[in-house]
Amino acid sequence: MRSWMGWWCNGKKRGEQQMEDISRILNNWEFNAEDICVRKIVGQDGREKLQVRVDLGMLQMNLDGRPDGTRPHGKESLLHHFRRKARKHQAETEDPLQLTEEDCDVLGQESLQYYHRYVCLLRLGDYDRVITDTLHNLAIFDLVTESSTTDEEKMLFEQYRPYVTMINTRAQGELRLLEEDYDGALKIIDEGITNIEEMLDEYEEFESPEDSEEIYALQTWREEITRSRPITLKQRLAQQLQEAIAEEKYERAATLRDRLEGLEKKRF
Template sequence: MSFDLSDLLRDWPYEPGQLQVRKITGSDGREKLQLRLDMGVLQMEMNGRPDGREPHGVETELEHQTERAEQTGADFELSEDEVGELQAEGVQYYHRYLALFQLGDWQGVIRDTKRNLDMFTFVAKYAADDESAWSVQQFRPYVMMMNTRAKANLAIEKDDVDAAIKLVEKGIAAIGKFVKDHNRDGEADASEIKSLGEWLTELRKLKPMTPVEKLNRELERAVEDEKYERAAELRDALKALQKKS
């Protein structure tokens, strides 16, 4: 058996600036994810820990540390190295949810982003100092944004734009609260709110207007165009419609 990957890489050429992802069936019969990188291919399991390992005989390092915390009680504390292990594991889930997002697997993105958000909460609770806690918490706004996008996209697939809009509004509010609570007003934190805000504007354009909204829009245009007789007719129509409702 040859260990040379040249043929595989040649058949799937790298394209700079493109996130290239595909699903394959492994030799074990299980579905796997592959992410094309400039220097090769990153392969991940679809479920469980992305690298397929089971540290300490359980599914994840987070599960292991959670069990330790429950057994130890109030005196439990994460060392700097243990926080580093949890963060490294979180990076694996980051790569996978990015790949799943590219494939439109919204449920998978929701699962993996929630898992990392749970890890951030765990580290914030048990880290030995604020600096260690912030080493992972600093990524919370981004992961919250990706979680929100996945949930909203799932709603859009079900033709529920209203639900998608509410989810994005909720996500923006939650990120804003986190930024305010942690006094982190830098550009990196604000970028997630800006990104979701721009998407929210686009989503609102997809929402069908009510009869009242349509008349108001037409009235605004009539006034702008100085079509005052038409504007008067529209005002009367609005009053009549509002009385009925």
């Protein structure tokens, strides 16, 4: 016992290699409680990774595949494994696969890994990967809803569907804004709001759409886009025309109307 305690106090067991101290990395990367401190690096294996500075140290995740870099059951993820298992089970028995409580637990742990990653990716503006990761988690929710044997297990996952849908909507909208497709972004936001409203109406356990933080966040973002989007010459002339009519400046209104008609003719 004394010998075992000696190894423990020395911080390693006999024959175990000394672990590397990461203090140098932490000292050169200050933690900020007001922001998500995340960066991309290239690992020793040549693959891109995410590093996240937290108050007690640092987390590191793979950028693609499972965040922890593992391949459970030889598959890209547990979602892929259980999907394949469900197809095989149904082909052999003609009955749907029933997930056990343990199955749901490990799927929940996987979805948590993807959550940590897509939040960081959103902060970095890597919207394509945010979409991929949020769709992954939504697919896990679908699988559990279809295959879990208890309503309690289903609700453990379904309660997060509005939030994940909001993040997915945000990422899709941001991609449209990068292309200056403001109408496309607004359409995506409206679809996201509608989807969340339908989710909340489906379950009595959920809050009402009027109290949804996810819907409020998307509505607020929509207002910001509408308010800040650049307007076209046609829109500016139309606004000026309405102002001229309201102020009874009919000569100016006639001039503005002629310019608008001229723009319309140029389109054809």
